[in-house]
Amino acid sequence: MKVTALAGGVGGAKLADGLSRLDQSLDLTVIVNTGDDFSLFGLQICPDLDTVCYNLAGLENSQTGWGRNQESWVALKEIQSLDGPDWFQLGDKDLATHLERTRRLREGQTLSQITADFCSSWGIGAAVLPMSDDPRPTFVKTDRGVLPFQEYFVRQGCQPAVQGFIFQGAKESAPAPGVLKAIRDADLIVICPSNPWVSIDPILAVPGVRNELKGQQVLGVSPLIGGAAVKGPAAKMYREMGVEPSAAAVAEHYGQLLDGFIIDNQDLVLAEQISEVSGGVLQVYTEDILMKNREERIRLAGQVIDIGKDLVKEI
Amino acid sequence: MKVTALAGGVGGAKLADGLSRLDQSLDLTVIVNTGDDFSLFGLQICPDLDTVCYNLAGLENSQTGWGRNQESWVALKEIQSLDGPDWFQLGDKDLATHLERTRRLREGQTLSQITADFCSSWGIGAAVLPMSDDPRPTFVKTDRGVLPFQEYFVRQGCQPAVQGFIFQGAKESAPAPGVLKAIRDADLIVICPSNPWVSIDPILAVPGVRNELKGQQVLGVSPLIGGAAVKGPAAKMYREMGVEPSAAAVAEHYGQLLDGFIIDNQDLVLAEQISEVSGGVLQVYTEDILMKNREERIRLAGQVIDIGKDLVKEI
Numbered sequence: 261m262k263v264t265a266l267a268g269g270v271g272g273a274k275l276a277d278g279l280s281r282l283d284q285s286l287d288l289t290v291i292v293n294t295g296d297d298f299s300l301f302g303l304q305i306c307p308d309l310d311t312v313c314y315n316l317a318g319l320e321n322s323q324t325g326w327g328r329n330q331e332s333w334v335a336l337k338e339i340q341s342l343d344g345p346d347w348f349q350l351g352d353k354d355l356a357t358h359l360e361r362t363r364r365l366r367e368g369q370t371l372s373q374i375t376a377d378f379c380s381s382w383g384i385g386a387a388v389l390p391m392s393d394d395p396r397p398t399f400v401k402t403d404r405g406v407l408p409f410q411e412y413f414v415r416q417g418c419q420p421a422v423q424g425f426i427f428q429g430a431k432e433s434a435p436a437p438g439v440l441k442a443i444r445d446a447d448l449i450v451i452c453p454s455n456p457w458v459s460i461d462p463i464l465a466v467p468g469v470r471n472e473l474k475g476q477q478v479l480g481v482s483p484l485i486g487g488a489a490v491k492g493p494a495a496k497m498y499r500e501m502g503v504e505p506s507a508a509a510v511a512e513h514y515g516q517l518l519d520g521f522i523i524d525n526q527d528l529v530l531a532e533q534i535s536e537v538s539g540g541v542l543q544v545y546t547e548d549i550l551m552k553n554r555e556e557r558i559r560l561a562g563q564v565i566d567i568g569k570d571l572v573k574e575i
Numbered sequence: 576m577k578v579t580a581l582a583g584g585v586g587g588a589k590l591a592d593g594l595s596r597l598d599q600s601l602d603l604t605v606i607v608n609t610g611d612d613f614s615l616f617g618l619q620i621c622p623d624l625d626t627v628c629y630n631l632a633g634l635e636n637s638q639t640g641w642g643r644n645q646e647s648w649v650a651l652k653e654i655q656s657l658d659g660p661d662w663f664q665l666g667d668k669d670l671a672t673h674l675e676r677t678r679r680l681r682e683g684q685t686l687s688q689i690t691a692d693f694c695s696s697w698g699i700g701a702a703v704l705p706m707s708d709d710p711r712p713t714f715v716k717t718d719r720g721v722l723p724f725q726e727y728f729v730r731q732g733c734q735p736a737v738q739g740f741i742f743q744g745a746k747e748s749a750p751a752p753g754v755l756k757a758i759r760d761a762d763l764i765v766i767c768p769s770n771p772w773v774s775i776d777p778i779l780a781v782p783g784v785r786n787e788l789k790g791q792q793v794l795g796v797s798p799l800i801g802g803a804a805v806k807g808p809a810a811k812m813y814r815e816m817g818v819e820p821s822a823a824a825v826a827e828h829y830g831q832l833l834d835g836f837i838i839d840n841q842d843l844v845l846a847e848q849i850s851e852v853s854g855g856v857l858q859v860y861t862e863d864i865l866m867k868n869r870e871e872r873i874r875l876a877g878q879v880i881d882i883g884k885d886l887v888k889e890i
Contacts, residue, residue, distance in 0.1 A: 303617065338671030352649035356649075377657075
């Protein structure tokens with residue numbers, strides 16, 4: 261079964277990891293948001309791509325959700341002693357990823373080539389594709405001005421009130437090699453429980469992606485449980501954008517893109533509402549979607565695939 | 576007493592460190608070769624500047640001569656696992672220096688501003704000046720072609736036979752702010768026991784430096800003892816350039832630039848020869864010039880200053 265997942269950071273990485281570890285081996289491709297990418301110390305840093313890869317490789321820090329496990333912080337401590345910026349936590353192992361990626365980019369390799377090589381070094385079986393090899397920075401329009409994503413997200417801790425989003429260069433960007441084909445050839449598309457505004461929307465804004473998705477069976481997993489995000493500012497963003505945050509809001513956000521949508525058991529009351537809003541077109545499923553450990557990732561991934569198979573049959 | 580030292584890597588750093596730790600406090604400026612500087616992983620690396628600063632700060636790795644003490648190698652190990660280049664040994668602490676320097680350079684700060692800031696963070700009392708804020712890469716002409724310095728020095732382990740040296744951009748480069756003044760105002764100039772070909776000559780090639788040195792009292796310390804270099808390829812270079820390596824060869828190398836020259840006690844027999852070649856103009860002194868530990872650095876530095884004072888009186 262060919263499965264293509266769209267993913268951002270931590271939540272998406274967890275489900276992608278679960279999908280990659282199912283007993284029934286899938287032909288899995290993960291298309292990852294690169295709108296969060298930025299440059300610091302001259303290094304090209306791709307937070308979502310790294311979070312996905314570290315998780316797929318089993319190298320992730322399960323406490324923080326980002327970065328490497330058994331990480332050390334020697335370089336960062338020295339940077340602090342030189343009064344350098346320490347708002348973005350760069351561990352020593354993580355640094356190596358950015359250093360070698362930057363070196364290869366400067367040599368002329370593309371982000372997708374580099375990512376494929378890194379995945380091979382890390383023993384990752386799934387294909388991990390950046391959404392684009394072109395720079396596609398996300399900016400956040402806020403009450404404190406237009407901020408580069410990491411400035412908003414990490415440096416200002418998501419404090420500014422969001423007014424909108426800019427996906428710079430979206431129209432001119434090309435999908436990375438393999439992205440459109442991975443969508444076209446997939447038996448099932450999974451929209452991972454990532455932030456719709458800043459993790460999934462940037463992928464959907466890549467020219468050609470929405471169009472390819474139209475003919476496909478798309479199953480989403482809600483990033484919101486009980487109106488709150490498991491991690492990150494998704495709920496806060498909905499509120500600031502004038503929408504009551506809930507799994508229903510996410511379903512409406514994706515609209516006709518979705519054929520199926522998995523929400524948490526505790527949001528059972530929303531199931532009917534979501535289905536009704538779609539005119540009965542959208543199939544809504546309830547599961548325990550919180551993934552607190554690797555076993556729960558695999559369990560949810562199994563449910564996603566089971567539901568996906570039903571969905572594919574139905575359609 | 577105002578003392579200005581010209582220095583390259585390890586040997587120069589040791590004597591500069593000794594000078595900075597004398598009981599009689601000197602007004603010390605160290606002008607450092609930047610011809611070894613290069614870029615790796617997009618980072619600007621200044622090996623001689625860092626070696627001098629780490630030594631002056633007491634942060635140096637006394638085993639290797641370069642790099643930081645109590646260093647860790649987490650990032651490098653990860654770079655290796657990604658099949659990245661590991662020929663240049665970047666420790667985690669050392670990496671922080673290159674990261675923060677690169678960040679500041681990209682912000683538009685000059686190498687001399689950055690170096691001054693770093694010295695302040697590291698508690699260094701001496702003024703450390705890069706010879707130039709302009710890129711001034713040294714290339715080595717060898718039997719294997721023209722090689723960037725670090726390619727020759729580290730990656731190929733000084734194996735290629737040297738045929739000459741290119742100080743790229745020398746004529747167009749400007750001395751860093753303070754360099755000419757530090758020479759002009761000094762009571763004594765010390766040419767540290769650094770490689771004449773690739774550590775000191777690049778400094779002497781900075782426009783204005785030789786001219787300012789002419790009027791000054793210049794005391795050199797031989798980098799060669801018994802015809803061999805304490806560290807590095809200086810002796811091999813002399814041989815390949817058709818000159819028998821010895822303290823006498825170094826004295827001849829610097830020629831009329833020198834007013835005094837300190838050679839090792841074991842080269843006593845050369846003293847008369849060196850003096851004769853100069854027509855009796857050059858004062859030659861013999862000392863134990865090998866610096867095996869910090870105490871010996873300070874001892875030699877004290878002798879350099881004592882001799883320097885005599886020299887200044889005599890002239």
